[in-house]
Amino acid sequence: MSRPSTLERIPAHLRQYVVQQDYEAYDAVDQAVWRFILLQTYNQLKETAHPIYVSGLNQTGIFIDRIPRIEEMDECLSHYGWGAVCVDGFIPPRAFQEFQALGILTIAADVRTADHLAYTPAPDIIHESAGHAPIIPDPDYNRFLRRFGEIGRLAFSSREDLAVYNAIRNLSVVKEDISSTSEQIYAAEVRLEEAIASVSYTSEASLMSRLHWWTVEYGLIGTPQDYKIYGAGILSSVGESYFLHLPEVRKIKLTSACVDVNYDITKQQPQLFVVETFDQLNDILDEVSKDFACFVGGAKALRVAKESGETCTVELNSGLQITGILTGVVDEDQPAYLQFTGPCALARRNRHLPGHEKDHHAAGYGTPIGVLEDGSELSTWQPGDLQRLGYTGPGARITMRFKSGVEVQGNLEKVTTNEEGYLQLLTFTGCTVHRGEQRLFQPEWGDYDMAIGERVTSAFAGAADLSFWPETEFAQRKVPRGKHYSEADKKLVTMFDQYNLLKVGQDPEKVLKRFAEMADVVENEYPEHWLLPWYMLESLCHMDRGVRLSMRLRNFMKGIESRRFREVPVSMGLKFLGLS
Known part of the structure; x- marks a missing residue:
């Protein structure tokens, strides 16, 4: 039996995020x-x-000389x-x-601009692939x-996390947009600072985000001295891979304490963490997540779920799962009754009950939770045990009194059991x-479905059954989108196109003459642009x-670097050509 394709494996609610790569949209500058960079x-x-x-690189469909096609990467990654x-x-x-x-x-399909070549906070195909x-x-x-994703998707976030995420997203988009003004960038930076300042506690999702940052995004392996x-x-x-070796960038042995260190997505990192082996990453993941609501359950899990304000699933010791937004817990220290708002669903083993x-x-x-007044646990009862409460058949009126003081009285119309025959x-x-x-339910509200369970064994973000979420379709739009270049930018793209034609099989003297003309244009009209000069310099070295002309281009580029040392990797590019 063949393995399902990647698209076939995507749940319906996630399809909305998948778009199509328009490979022809990449221009010569991209x-x-x-x-x-490669x-x-x-x-x-x-x-x-x-x-x-x-x-x-090659095993996953990535080549130095061209932007990868994502369908090729998908095929290569399927082997792993x-x-x-x-x-x-x-x-x-x-x-x-x-x-x-x-x-x-x-994988985001966009390519960072030449101005942000050394580092960009926005997702782009260079970083993602x-x-x-x-x-x-x-x-x-x-x-x-894989395990990180499995635990991360269950971790609770907060409303404050969402504000920070939106601010980061906005700043990244603004910084990478070639049409953004300095005022727009400043406003986006202020928005992020304010969002971060408003965070009152560190959520589970934030802890996972920090662990992801210091491992998956910025991890080193080995020892702090040899990594x-x-x-x-x-x-x-290009910038981080060069500057990280500087002594002022501290190298620290990775432990679970790394999640106590926040990060700034817009700046190069002041310290990095070193793990001994990849297998040790799993141990640290377990250490960071051991107290998460999905693993500990109980009153703590309910507090975390309620504080998050997001759709979640609470699982009882009977195996019954309740999905909804938890808004009320009667007696939070010894939970007696759970109240969910919004659309809710009941499930078992991550499948909705019919x-x-x-x-x-x-x-x-x-629903109430807890033991009965006499200490009995309904989750251990089978239908026949209900006779102890006076149940004689469908429609019989019974009263249930819980040790918590909650009382349920009504006509028991239907008894649902699990696969083992116990009450559910x-x-x-x-x-x-x-x-x-305190009135918790009244007859005029309709039928009452009471869950069976004495204890909360787990609470996690999201739905137990993924069909809880609305189905979506794969987006039909293509990316990257066409760029809105100024006339000056269009002229620069045209020169890159001309460069690509010149370097292939042209008469050397004609190439030198045209390169000199292009150098004049760059120096006079693009005094901060160094990438095309670097490519011309590379061709001259090969020729x-x-x-x-080589010295002229080199000096021009060094002048730019002297003004923007950490922004442009000129010295690195010159060293690559043997001209540092």
Whole structure:
């Protein structure tokens, strides 16, 4: 039986994020940016990256001379149990984790601009492909990534997390947009600062985000004195892969305490963490997540779920799962009654109970939990045991009193059991639920479905059954979108096109003459642009011609670097050509 394709493996609610890569939309500047970064990073990383990096590039469909086709990457990654799809820039963190849990790389198709060549906070195809893919062939790292996604998709976030995410997304888009003004960039930076300042506590999702940053994005492996690079943010950054070796960038042994260190996505990192082996990453993941609501359950899990304000699933010791937004817990220290709002659903083993999908509980759901007044646990009862409460058959009126003080009284119409024959759900008509003077359910609200369970064993973000979410279709739009170039930018793109034609089989003297003319244009009209001069300089080195023009181009580029040292990798590019 053949393995399902990557698209076939994507749940219906995630299809909306998948778009189509329009390969013909990449222009000459895009390809030039890709090739320069891959040349420079590969030249450095073949010595400083984890050994699998070099072979991992080709094994995952990535080549130095051209931007990768995502369908080719998908085919290559399938040999390692992974796949790849194209997405349009940022996608919500929860969706990202779900894709990762499925073993699917989400790859943004855009290419960073030449102005942000050394580093960009926005997702682009250089980072998403050349950064993330090459290490996947390592089986221990592969396993860690999948487990990270599986746990990450269950981690609770907060409303404050969403504000920070939206601010980061906005800043990244604004910074990468060639038409953005300095005022717009400043406003976006202020918005992010304010969002970060408003965070009142560190959520589970934030802890996972920090762990992801210091491992998957910016991780080193080995020892603080002798390390190799595996983090995607470094593997895809000309600047980070160079500056990380400076002594002022501290190298710290990785422990679970790394999640106490926040990060700034817009800046190069002041410290990095070093793990001994990829297998150790799984141990640290377990340490960071051991107290998450999905693993500990109980009153703590309910507090986390309620505080998050997001759709979640609460699982009881009976195996019954309740999906909805938890808004009320009667007696939070010793939970007696759970109240959910919005569309809710009941499930077991991540599958909806027939008739208890969200349409049936569209207005919310509530249920008591805990033992009966005499200490009995309903989850251990079979239908015959209900006779102890006076149940004689469908429609019999019974009263249940819980040790918590909650009382349920109504006509028991239906008894639902699990596969083992134990009670799972009781359906009443004419039902009243109260705790002292507190009314929790009244007959006029309709039928009452009471969940069976004494304890909360787990609570996690999201739905138990993925069909809870609305179905979506694959987006029909293509990316990258066409760029809105100014006349000056169009002229620069045209010169890159001319360069590509000149370097192939042309008369050397004609090439030198045209290169000199292009150098005049760049110096006079683009005094901060260095990438085209670098390419011309590379061609001159191969031709072994034009010493004076070479020196002129070199000096022009060095002048730009003197003004923007950490922004432009000129020295690195010159060193690559043997001209530093």
